[in-house]
Amino acid sequence: MRKPTGTLVMGMLLVSIFMFASGDQPVSKLRAHYDGLAMTPPMGWYPWNTFGQEPQNEKLIKEMAEALVSSGMREAGYAYIGPDEGICFYRAEDGRLTTNLERYPSGLRGLGDYIHQRGLKYALYTDAGTLTCSKAMPGTKGHEFEDMRQFAEWRCDYLKIDWCHTKGQDIVQTYTLLDEAQRGAGRPLVHSLCSWGVGEPWKWAAAVGHLWRTTGDICEPGKADWNSAMEIVLANEKLSEYAGAGHWNDPDMMIVGMPGLSEAQNRSLFSLWCLMAAPLIAGNDLRQMSESTRQILTNIEVIAIDQDPLGIQGHIIRQEGQVSIWGEKKLFDGSQAVLIFNQNNSPSQVTINWDEFGFSREAGLYVRDLWKHQTKGPITQGLTVMVPPNDVIMLRLSRSKDFPLPPIISADTYLISLRSKSSKPEKLSASLTIHNAGTTDLPLWEVHGPLPSWLSVKITKKGGNQIITNQINTAGLSPGYYHTTVRLDNTEPISKRPMSAFYYDVELEVK
């Protein structure tokens, strides 16, 4: 990984006190340390790239949620979904954000419940200024604390906060206030800053959020643009030193699978996002996805590069004309990811050498092709490959024949709802299953912090799955509604790194 310059020596002296989230500024505490969220880049789907504002509504979001599940994307790790600037709320006379029921008839809480019941997490959008970009919705300026409480009431898990209509606002102060307001609201959520690189968020935002946009929009809604995507890739590539577990450079939602791109271009874009440890927020119409796009978006060996627990953003290590060789992407098991990207309109022959990737030339390495799913080796010195036009070859190099996949977690639900049948004390039980699409066997998840007296949680294993059994005892409870958010923690056993915390909601109605 590229090392921070200038402050490195100082950083070494302060290492026990400060985390260095960036090359320039010490960050005393990462936001991700506070809530344990987004320790690997967030994955999900957002409507903006394909739909813009129209027709964003409840029906569309629900159809996409169903498609995330039926396409196998949920099992591959995609979880966050919800409206972008979808005219989903307005500010009522009492100052509160209120659902636009014409577009979202179940209310924003109802949509959140629907999403959680399907094993997905709820994403919403707002703006740090007075209005959202098209002026269609209110921004949070002056209402930071009550708005964040409202997002918590809607059970939001991921909030994208745009930077439109912010004249006169200091960017660091504004996003810091929004971070405080989120913490105060009591519901942990992923904070996605969206200032398109304004204010160089990579230098300070790791303390107040989990990811930040590094560039302008990747395309106009509905108009995938390869050239603009390439400009974004080059801008984001330069910022690799600032990314790490829990704090990510965000080159925008993906355009993979949108009309106008070839299969090779889709494969290239997806590989680039994964090598850069970028958030994987799909932006295509999942209901009409081709099988080729589905296979690209769910290639678990490539996703594993993105979701690697070390959280290193790879970058270009050598440029040969229109061919770039990407590396410095060490993975949790000691292997290295390599990407060879050919932007020529004709095939290009490329030789890579092991010493470019931190191995000795004499090392006998196994080479895994992550798109062909084939392993060769052991091979010494290096390798010569032919890369098709506008396409990539993505490899993993290892001294070992095994290529373990880090944990990639999904769940069948994030909402347990129970109701007592009578006024007598009752024992109720409901479970959820955590599935791991990786090949690394995890220790049991552990409950973080105290649970309310009415709830106990037992965690058991069944093959690669873990079953979270929730036992509820209504004895001693007065009639009413009870709710808690349970946090589970785990550690990845090969890298020994903390995994993203796993949160789910339990609600109980007592007669």
Ligand code: GLA
């Ligand atoms: C900005 C953001 C986009 C999208 C639009 C909505 O341009 O960068 O991703 O959220 O606002 O208006």
